[in-house]
Amino acid sequence: MSDPHYYRSLTRTMVAWVAAVALTPLLVCAAVLGYEFHTAYQTKVVAHLEELVLKHKQQIGAFLRESAAELRVLTELAPFADFADDRKLAELLATMQQEHGGVFVDLGLVDPAGALVAYAGPFRLGRADYADSPWFAAARKSDLTISDVFLGLRGLPHFVVAVRRTHDGKDWLVRSTIDFQAFNRLVENIGQGATGQAFILSARGEFQTKPRRGLPVDAASLRARIWNGPDGGPGMPEDRTMVFTLTPESGRPIVYVATLFKDGQWALVYQQDEADAFPALYRARLLGLAIVVVGGVGILAAAWLLARRMAGRIAAADAERDLLNDQVIEAGKLASVGELAAGIAHEINNPVAIMMEEAGWVADILADDDHSTPDNLTEMRRALDQIRLQGTRCKEITHKLLSFARKTDSRLKELDLNELVAEMAELSDKRARYVNVRIKTDLAPGLPHVAGSPSELQQLVLNLVNNAMDAMERNGGDLTLATRLAGDRVELVVSDTGHGMPKAVSARIFEPFFTTKAVGKGTGLGLSICYGIVKKIGGEITVESAPEQGATFRVFLPAAAPAPAGAPAGPVRS
Numbered sequence: 001m002s003d004p005h006y007y008r009s010l011t012r013t014m015v016a017w018v019a020a021v022a023l024t025p026l027l028v029c030a031a032v033l034g035y036e037f038h039t040a041y042q043t044k045v046v047a048h049l050e051e052l053v054l055k056h057k058q059q060i061g062a063f064l065r066e067s068a069a070e071l072r073v074l075t076e077l078a079p080f081a082d083f084a085d086d087r088k089l090a091e092l093l094a095t096m097q098q099e100h101g102g103v104f105v106d107l108g109l110v111d112p113a114g115a116l117v118a119y120a121g122p123f124r125l126g127r128a129d130y131a132d133s134p135w136f137a138a139a140r141k142s143d144l145t146i147s148d149v150f151l152g153l154r155g156l157p158h159f160v161v162a163v164r165r166t167h168d169g170k171d172w173l174v175r176s177t178i179d180f181q182a183f184n185r186l187v188e189n190i191g192q193g194a195t196g197q198a199f200i201l202s203a204r205g206e207f208q209t210k211p212r213r214g215l216p217v218d219a220a221s222l223r224a225r226i227w228n229g230p231d232g233g234p235g236m237p238e239d240r241t242m243v244f245t246l247t248p249e250s251g252r253p254i255v256y257v258a259t260l261f262k263d264g265q266w267a268l269v270y271q272q273d274e275a276d277a278f279p280a281l282y283r284a285r286l287l288g289l290a291i292v293v294v295g296g297v298g299i300l301a302a303a304w305l306l307a308r309r310m311a312g313r314i315a316a317a318d319a320e321r322d323l324l325n326d327q328v329i330e331a332g333k334l335a336s337v338g339e340l341a342a343g344i345a346h347e348i349n350n351p352v353a354i355m356m357e358e359a360g361w362v363a364d365i366l367a368d369d370d371h372s373t374p375d376n377l378t379e380m381r382r383a384l385d386q387i388r389l390q391g392t393r394c395k396e397i398t399h400k401l402l403s404f405a406r407k408t409d410s411r412l413k414e415l416d417l418n419e420l421v422a423e424m425a426e427l428s429d430k431r432a433r434y435v436n437v438r439i440k441t442d443l444a445p446g447l448p449h450v451a452g453s454p455s456e457l458q459q460l461v462l463n464l465v466n467n468a469m470d471a472m473e474r475n476g477g478d479l480t481l482a483t484r485l486a487g488d489r490v491e492l493v494v495s496d497t498g499h500g501m502p503k504a505v506s507a508r509i510f511e512p513f514f515t516t517k518a519v520g521k522g523t524g525l526g527l528s529i530c531y532g533i534v535k536k537i538g539g540e541i542t543v544e545s546a547p548e549q550g551a552t553f554r555v556f557l558p559a560a561a562p563a564p565a566g567a568p569a570g571p572v573r574s
Contacts, residue, residue, distance in 0.1 A: 436476030471498025
């Protein structure tokens with residue numbers, strides 16, 4: 001009977017293979033389509049963000065350029081005396097605020113030494129000294145200067161636009177403060193989604209506008225990435241953008257789009273959480289994962305049901321095969337019984353003839369009128385004893401034959417191989433003498449027992465013996481049965497001195513229905529049955545033969561357990 005563990009293992013193996021074959025295309029398709037969608041969608045979104053940043057950079061640049069241009073025009077058109085007079089300067093400021101909606105907060109004139117000479121605006125700056133201010137140093141070297149955002153004397157974030165004007169051979173500066181709140185709102189308007197926001201960062205790592213929300217990445221890291229990164233730096237064209245992703249300690253990846261302007265001194269930076277920037281991508285990922293999981297579960301369930309059904313069919317087929325094998329063994333056993341019949345019949349004829357002769361002698365004595373004499377009584381007792389003895393011989397012969405012909409029991413038991421071989425040799429001795437074959441045994445003592453079906457192992461030995469005697473039927477010969485220990489297995493050797501066989505025949509000798517005997521002499525199942533019996537109990541059978549040099553069959557059987565101490569070794573040599 002087949003092991004149920006085998007069918008469970010077979011079911012798991014089939015499930016694994018079916019799942020692998022079915023899931024692999026699903027996973028590959030999901031990965032390829034997911035990658036293609038990810039690339040296309042991300043490219044589209046990034047392109048949109050780049051366009052958004054470049055568009056607003058142009059607006060911010062236009063705001064700065066227009067503010068600077070207005071101040072330059074005012075400086076060139078108005079008399080110098082108007083800038084040196086606080087009242088006239090206030091009138092100029094009011095005109096500019098009326099035309100430009102309050103973008104210009106104040107106006108002032110700074111002498112070549114950095115002192116504020118005239119001022120118009122909401123702050124009381126007095127005669128402020130800007131000699132040490134960074135914007136003043138930069139303004140002395142350029143006709144037009146837009147400073148970075150700084151706190152200055154007023155303690156509020158602001159930046160100034162300064163235009164250089166020459167008067168009496170000296171360079172004076174006309175400066176104006178730009179409304180920081182209006183400038184900051186211009187940048188704040190850039191954004192989309194729940195986390196999108198923009199800000200301006202200077203090359204020194206200082207914010208030029210105020211971000212709407214806190215930044216998860218510090219300004220120094222952003223400055224290093226924008227101005228010192230592989231794609232950034234002051235040399236990067238202002239019509240280009242750089243896109244990068246940073247993952248702060250919060251663990252949420254953040255997408256950044258940055259572009260430089262103001263001669264590379266400022267960078268307009270847009271940031272947005274990756275999940276917020278690519279929402280459709282994340283939804284597609286979740287949907288794809290759900291499809292793969294549901295599909296995988298469905299495939300595994302279908303594979304399990306299919307594998308169980310297939311394993312059930314295989315188990316049923318194996319059961320039918322085992323039943324057929326048992327029937328083949330039974331048929332082979334009946335064929336072997338038929339082959340033994342001739343020798344056994346000849347063997348039984350002898351004691352039966354003796355019995356009939358003795359019975360006739362007793363009848364002759366009883367026919368004599370003087371049969372009750374002591375001599376006649378003694379002779380009748382002798383004849384009856386002889387009849388009883390020959391009857392016992394017949395009983396033993398028929399008992400062994402009936403025992404062998406009994407239905408096969410496939411249950412495994414521990415057996416003494418020497419005892420079984422000796423019994424089969426004795427049972428075959430009658431036929432052997434009939435075909436002039438001498439059976440010799442060479443049984444090693446103390447062998448471990450083997451596990452197998454007694455009737456099947458009997459069939460194994462008898463088939464090998466009958467096959468050997470068939471090979472020596474014409475000229476007779478010697479048949480040797482030997483046992484020995486071969487490592488952790490017990491070896492049975494059956495060798496004959498028959499006509500042998502070529503390699504082409506020995507290579508097919510265990511195939512079902514293959515035979516070299518004449519038509520009607522063999523079925524071609526004997527050695528096939530032997531092969532099946534040996535493989536069934538985990539053994540091995542080989543053949544060595546050459547033409548006219550006999551054949552040697554070697555059977556290796558797994559040892560079940562060591563032979564019990566003091567157990568009889570059985571016949572050793574005969």
